[in-house]
Amino acid sequence: MSFEKVNIRIEHTGEFPVAVISLGRTMEFLSSAVFNGGPSSAEDIVIIEVPKDYNCEDPRKDIGSVIDGLELPSGTVGFMTAAEIEYVLTSVKTSYRGVDTMAIVTAGLSNQVIAGEELKDWVHKHEVSKKRAAALRYAGTINVIGISPNPLTDAAKVNAIIAMTEAKTAALRDLGYTETGTTSDAIAVVSPSGEDREQYAGTGLPLGISMARSVRSAVRRALIKRGDFPERLSDEERSALKEMYS
Numbered sequence: 001m002s003f004e005k006v007n008i009r010i011e012h013t014g015e016f017p018v019a020v021i022s023l024g025r026t027m028e029f030l031s032s033a034v035f036n037g038g039p040s041s042a043e044d045i046v047i048i049e050v051p052k053d054y055n056c057e058d059p060r061k062d063i064g065s066v067i068d069g070l071e072l073p074s075g076t077v078g079f080m081t082a083a084e085i086e087y088v089l090t091s092v093k094t095s096y097r098g099v100d101t102m103a104i105v106t107a108g109l110s111n112q113v114i115a116g117e118e119l120k121d122w123v124h125k126h127e128v129s130k131k132r133a134a135a136l137r138y139a140g141t142i143n144v145i146g147i148s149p150n151p152l153t154d155a156a157k158v159n160a161i162i163a164m165t166e167a168k169t170a171a172l173r174d175l176g177y178t179e180t181g182t183t184s185d186a187i188a189v190v191s192p193s194g195e196d197r198e199q200y201a202g203t204g205l206p207l208g209i210s211m212a213r214s215v216r217s218a219v220r221r222a223l224i225k226r227g228d229f230p231e232r233l234s235d236e237e238r239s240a241l242k243e244m245y246s
Contacts, residue, residue, distance in 0.1 A: 035078030
């Protein structure tokens with residue numbers, strides 16, 4: 001698969017912008033997306049920015065209304081974020097041993113947590129996030145979309161999601177966080193249809209390595225754009241990380 005047909009654009013349908021990702025062909029999905037999550041097929045993805053005080057009583061209805069307004073197919077896969085899409089939306093392509101992958105990410109932190117532990121000090125984390133984004137708005141979700149060049153079995157899709165999730169956590173570690181993600185993260189692995197499917201996509205294989213590298217780099221870059229670093233880091237340490245990973 002060539003990524004040349006993948007088009008990422010920003011649309012304005014109301015108060016907040018929407019990222020529209022057109023894949024150029026119908027692809028297979030396995031995702032935790034809010035809208036059309038699970039196994040599905042689609043040609044388009046939307047990431048909808050919502051306000052910090054968003055009333056999430058019926059997010060599927062809200063996403064559906066945006067998709068209808070953009071005249072996109074009803075099968076479009078939809079994500080939500082309070083991160084500033086025009087600012088933090090990041091895409092990275094990686095080639096490893098002849099295997100090309102692509103990751104598209106929005107990222108921001110305020111509700112970061114170690115998996116398995118309760119979220120604590122949310123009010124403090126929330127206030128820190130607002131101060132970091134004084135010129136922006138607010139963020140607290142990491143959305144990760146990984147695109148495979150090859151068809152995948154269902155097992156390989158799960159394999160890829162494991163690699164992508166571990167890569168997201170590695171990106172947080174790179175920036176000095178002990179947390180593994182946020183309480184509202186979402187993920188999708190996207191792959192073409194076909195008979196000759198990859199059986200595995202783990203971290204020991206070129207596909208898994210390439211995908212993990214794309215995700216890790218994209219998450220780091222998105223967080224650096226917002227200045228999302230652990231409070232304990234000095235200005236010098238933050239500058240060094242920016243220089244290393246930007």
